[in-house]
Amino acid sequence: MSNKIHIGIASDRVNPSVALNQRVPKIYTPGEVITEQNELMRGHGTYEEDGCLKSSVAGLKEEVNKLISIKPLKSRYNGEIGDVVVGRITEVQQRRWKVETNSRLDSVLLLSSVNLPGGELRRRSAEDEHMMRKYLQEGDLISAEVQNVFTDGSLSLHTRSLKYGKLSQGVLIKVFPALIKRSKTRFHNLSVGASVILGNNGFIWICPTVNTEEESVGGFIQNLEYIVPIEEREIIARIRNCILALAQSKMMLFDTSILFAFEESKKYAVAELLLPEAMVDVALLTQQRLTLLENQ
Amino acid sequence: MALCEAEKTFILHSVEENFRIDGRQRGDYRPMELETNIVAPSFGSARLRLANTDVLVSVKLEIDSPTLEQPKLGKIEFFVDCSANATPDFEGRGGDNLATEISNCLSSAYKSSTAFDAGKLCILKGSKCWKLYVDILLLECGGNLYDAVSLAVKAALWDTRIPLVKSVVVDGNKVDMEVSDELFDCERLDVTGAPIMVTVCKIGDQCIVDPTTAEEHCSGGSVVVAVSKSNFSTILQTGGGSLHPMTLLESLKLGQTVAQRLDSTLINTLKQINDNSTDVGFLK
Numbered sequence: 001m002s003n004k005i006h007i008g009i010a011s012d013r014v015n016p017s018v019a020l021n022q023r024v025p026k027i028y029t030p031g032e033v034i035t036e037q038n039e040l041m042r043g044h045g046t047y048e049e050d051g052c053l054k055s056s057v058a059g060l061k062e063e064v065n066k067l068i069s070i071k072p073l074k075s076r077y078n079g080e081i082g083d084v085v086v087g088r089i090t091e092v093q094q095r096r097w098k099v100e101t102n103s104r105l106d107s108v109l110l111l112s113s114v115n116l117p118g119g120e121l122r123r124r125s126a127e128d129e130h131m132m133r134k135y136l137q138e139g140d141l142i143s144a145e146v147q148n149v150f151t152d153g154s155l156s157l158h159t160r161s162l163k164y165g166k167l168s169q170g171v172l173i174k175v176f177p178a179l180i181k182r183s184k185t186r187f188h189n190l191s192v193g194a195s196v197i198l199g200n201n202g203f204i205w206i207c208p209t210v211n212t213e214e215e216s217v218g219g220f221i222q223n224l225e226y227i228v229p230i231e232e233r234e235i236i237a238r239i240r241n242c243i244l245a246l247a248q249s250k251m252m253l254f255d256t257s258i259l260f261a262f263e264e265s266k267k268y269a270v271a272e273l274l275l276p277e278a279m280v281d282v283a284l285l286t287q288q289r290l291t292l293l294e295n296q
Numbered sequence: 297m298a299l300c301e302a303e304k305t306f307i308l309h310s311v312e313e314n315f316r317i318d319g320r321q322r323g324d325y326r327p328m329e330l331e332t333n334i335v336a337p338s339f340g341s342a343r344l345r346l347a348n349t350d351v352l353v354s355v356k357l358e359i360d361s362p363t364l365e366q367p368k369l370g371k372i373e374f375f376v377d378c379s380a381n382a383t384p385d386f387e388g389r390g391g392d393n394l395a396t397e398i399s400n401c402l403s404s405a406y407k408s409s410t411a412f413d414a415g416k417l418c419i420l421k422g423s424k425c426w427k428l429y430v431d432i433l434l435l436e437c438g439g440n441l442y443d444a445v446s447l448a449v450k451a452a453l454w455d456t457r458i459p460l461v462k463s464v465v466v467d468g469n470k471v472d473m474e475v476s477d478e479l480f481d482c483e484r485l486d487v488t489g490a491p492i493m494v495t496v497c498k499i500g501d502q503c504i505v506d507p508t509t510a511e512e513h514c515s516g517g518s519v520v521v522a523v524s525k526s527n528f529s530t531i532l533q534t535g536g537g538s539l540h541p542m543t544l545l546e547s548l549k550l551g552q553t554v555a556q557r558l559d560s561t562l563i564n565t566l567k568q569i570n571d572n573s574t575d576v577g578f579l580k
Contacts, residue, residue, distance in 0.1 A: 005557055007329070007562055008330070168302045228306065237319040
């Protein structure tokens, strides 16, 4: 698309939905009656009125035995213990950092729940408190794990593992948290030559593949001298545009779907993937391959 | 939004390599979407969406008397409203500075008679003229506001229909005029010369157009050029930082070529729009 500018007309807009031939699940709207039976249990996103169970959010129904809950399509991130999140430091406070994680309230990262550089194990002294801004400052991106959920829904994070810590060069993209598929591993070294962290909170980090040896120095090293080669840049940009294409079509994001989208997008130049038609095409092709894989 | 040093470095290098984080080259634009005639009660309206930047423009008409200095010219006035939906920074009076900056830039860009012929808006010399109120609403900010606003304004003015004045009767100091009753007895404005603004952003030693929000954060300074046909009508520097004379010249050149390309694309798109198309609006 080099040098060509595209201005589309709204009435010609392509429909981003890829669920054309398939059953579109029913979407409940707030106040809609889910069931009139009384034996069922009330879960998240529902309330009882006039003996009926009603939805309090717009979303899909989830049933586990007798428990009925409505999972909202668009929402802020509701943290759960053990989730891996990507977040941005917004504030440095006494013995803690405030982290933006797409949840309703800012999360906290306590000084005592980070690994000290070099992996030293000791009590945090006053000196460490003074050094806090050296470790992490406002605007820095981190990957972390949810350690605790407080009663008001705010999260306490920790980075006490060598895989967590400050993120270096790469790209951050934001999608709805509901689109991230739950799985054991959140850190993916894609075979195409880039690493992806799928944060449960909908923040996705794409960066060049890092050597595990280099990484194990500690979570606070950033190499600003390193110039990412153009080939890797192209891969990262392509993955970025692919994920945005999948997210636009409301497809679940996990390593296989990203890889499929990456392969299907090969026929387009990276910048062409910004066009709505190309985005829908990639999403459709990915959807087809995923259904094929499922049916096997 | 704050960026960390590593992200900035990544963007800086990507601009240097002429392969930006979304795969575009330095002179490339993101795809846009345009809809005209979206606000029914106004005389002309347009909505432009450029990635995450969303702008809604509506044009209203009123009869006014021309100023004493320019009795033959009509009037055009710009008003920008920054919705707090766009970013929380706009809450309260937060967006006022940006709003006045954009509206001042627009009015100075439309001042020149080659850019916009206000003489057509005059009904009776010295006593009656049309006044155009151009209301601009920023619904979402995803970088590159000026360009999006200028494109949307041009599209809205293109869409504007001015009712035909059937007769004007002068009786002493009283002026009576009769506007055609027919709904479709209107004429369109000639907006081929209406200026297009292009923000040229300086990142590192290079200049880019159509910066994303992240790229705007990395920029050391930017120039907004308003280009009408092939002439500059306004040049404005935004953001901190200073520009070397050579860089300024370079960015002016880049801005001019890009603006001409944008202009021809926009006019082509506007010609394709037919009046009978269904409304799309904001529901996706």
